[in-house]
Amino acid sequence: MSKLWGGRFTKPTNKLVEEYTSSIGFDQKLALQDIKGSLAHVEMLGHCGIITDEEKNQIIKGLHTIQGKIENGEVEYSVADEDIHMNIEKLLIEEIGPVGGKLHTGRSRNDQVATDMHLYMREKTEELIELVGAVQEALVTQAEGNVDTILPGYTHLQRAQPISFGHHLLAYFWMFERDKERLQDSLKRINWSPLGAAALAGTPYDIDRQMTADILGFEKVYPNSLDAVSDRDFILEFLSISSILITHISRLSEELILWSSQEFNFIELDDEFCTGSSIMPQKKNPDVPELLRGKTGRIYGNLMGLLTLLKGLPLAYNKDMQEDKEGMFDTVDTLEGALSLLAPMLASMEVKKGEMKTAVKEDYSNATDIADYLAVKGMPFRQAHEVIGKIVLYAIEEGKYLLDLSIGEYQQFSELFEEDIYEKLAPEQVVAARNSEGGTGFKQVANQLELAKSHLYE
Numbered sequence: 001m002s003k004l005w006g007g008r009f010t011k012p013t014n015k016l017v018e019e020y021t022s023s024i025g026f027d028q029k030l031a032l033q034d035i036k037g038s039l040a041h042v043e044m045l046g047h048c049g050i051i052t053d054e055e056k057n058q059i060i061k062g063l064h065t066i067q068g069k070i071e072n073g074e075v076e077y078s079v080a081d082e083d084i085h086m087n088i089e090k091l092l093i094e095e096i097g098p099v100g101g102k103l104h105t106g107r108s109r110n111d112q113v114a115t116d117m118h119l120y121m122r123e124k125t126e127e128l129i130e131l132v133g134a135v136q137e138a139l140v141t142q143a144e145g146n147v148d149t150i151l152p153g154y155t156h157l158q159r160a161q162p163i164s165f166g167h168h169l170l171a172y173f174w175m176f177e178r179d180k181e182r183l184q185d186s187l188k189r190i191n192w193s194p195l196g197a198a199a200l201a202g203t204p205y206d207i208d209r210q211m212t213a214d215i216l217g218f219e220k221v222y223p224n225s226l227d228a229v230s231d232r233d234f235i236l237e238f239l240s241i242s243s244i245l246i247t248h249i250s251r252l253s254e255e256l257i258l259w260s261s262q263e264f265n266f267i268e269l270d271d272e273f274c275t276g277s278s279i280m281p282q283k284k285n286p287d288v289p290e291l292l293r294g295k296t297g298r299i300y301g302n303l304m305g306l307l308t309l310l311k312g313l314p315l316a317y318n319k320d321m322q323e324d325k326e327g328m329f330d331t332v333d334t335l336e337g338a339l340s341l342l343a344p345m346l347a348s349m350e351v352k353k354g355e356m357k358t359a360v361k362e363d364y365s366n367a368t369d370i371a372d373y374l375a376v377k378g379m380p381f382r383q384a385h386e387v388i389g390k391i392v393l394y395a396i397e398e399g400k401y402l403l404d405l406s407i408g409e410y411q412q413f414s415e416l417f418e419e420d421i422y423e424k425l426a427p428e429q430v431v432a433a434r435n436s437e438g439g440t441g442f443k444q445v446a447n448q449l450e451l452a453k454s455h456l457y458e
Contacts, residue, residue: 022079033119040215062096108199110229110317115195131339138346143169151356162360163440175248182241193218197228200316230316239303250296253289270348302327360427377416
């Protein structure tokens with residue numbers, strides 16, 4: 001069979017042009033969405049009397065046959081047929097004869113591909129929301145078992161103040177909660193139907209766009225046909241959300257890498273999520289979080305690629321827009337893989353509570369509490385800050401930690417110090433004292449856990 005659009009041409013397409021311009025190598029991922037959109041379209045054509053019921057039923061039967069072959073892996077796609085839409089239409093005509101050519105009445109590949117991508121993005125966005133929720137569930141479970149586990153909190157990657165490990169993990173819960181909310185909100189814009197906009201200007205056939213939108217579960221119909229076929233905002237938004245999401249995955253991965261190193265030794269990742277060295281038998285490498293961190297660049301690149309692609313395009317459809325799909329597919333695949341690994345890796349992570357507790361006793365991260373102690377006794381905080389700076393310097397020079405200093409040594413710097421200073425400096429008390437809303441105090445972390453669960457299981 002010749003090309004379905006070949007009537008105007010006197011020469012066959014150059015083979016190099018066919019290969020270069022064909023998108024079937026990647027847009028075959030849209031096969032089932034393409035059939036779903038076509039089934040809705042042909043149902044509408046029959047309802048509106050544009051084709052007969054017999055023709056409608058023939059086409060529907062043919063599409064279901066092709067769908068079954070695709071699902072069973074029985075279809076071989078052709079580069080000569082360019083894209084998924086032309087491949088399926090060609091298969092339909094081969095299956096049921098010339099009546100298959102009536103399927104394309106009242107539409108164009110321009111609104112067809114846009115519809116396919118809306119359907120694909122809706123399906124994948126809903127799946128990603130579920131996967132993010134699974135990561136959150138793993139974080140909540142680990143946090144619940146580590147409310148009272150204390151580790152050093154860091155700023156500038158320097159020890160700052162002791163905090164609850166559960167509190168630290170829940171920080172990522174809320175990052176992922178925002179990611180999930182962004183994905184959920186994006187469905188409002190994904191759920192618009194471009195079908196029936198045709199090439200750019202609509203169609204002279206008396207079609208019913210609202211009917212196809214209803215069949216396909218779309219909430220709105222694009223009110224402007226030019227916008228309908230040229231809009232890729234919903235993909236840009238997805239790639240933007242994905243870039244933020246992978247940033248959060250990368251930050252968490254970086255902490256897992258640091259915490260599992262011998263220098264920190266706060267956690268141990270399960271053997272299932274690590275690899276060894278070809279020459280150093282003692283090594284246990286955190287390859288999964290390293291690769292999760294590394295995947296960030298490709299998702300950023302996909303966003304920048306589409307932004308750059310669209311910035312100079314006039315309305316409506318241009319062949320450049322064929323390049324909108326591979327980055328979208330790649331981002332979906334990358335995130336699905338990342339989230340599917342991250343959840344069980346977190347769930348199986350061993351928390352080394354003893355090592356964390358030792359770490360907070362062998363630093364000066366309770367220094368702020370001494371300043372607060374003096375401030376409560378009447379010393380201006382700024383003056384107290386200076387006094388504590390001198391005490392820390394003295395302790396470092398003496399090779400001691402703050403809990404090692406005698407009351408006499410403290411009183412060299414201020415007569416306000418009494419024996420109760422040691423209770424104030426105990427790591428458990430330091431953490432418990434930070435009981436302001438959203439703080440790391442154990443009661444606050446318990447409250448936060450309940451709030452997290454309400455979001456997770458609502």
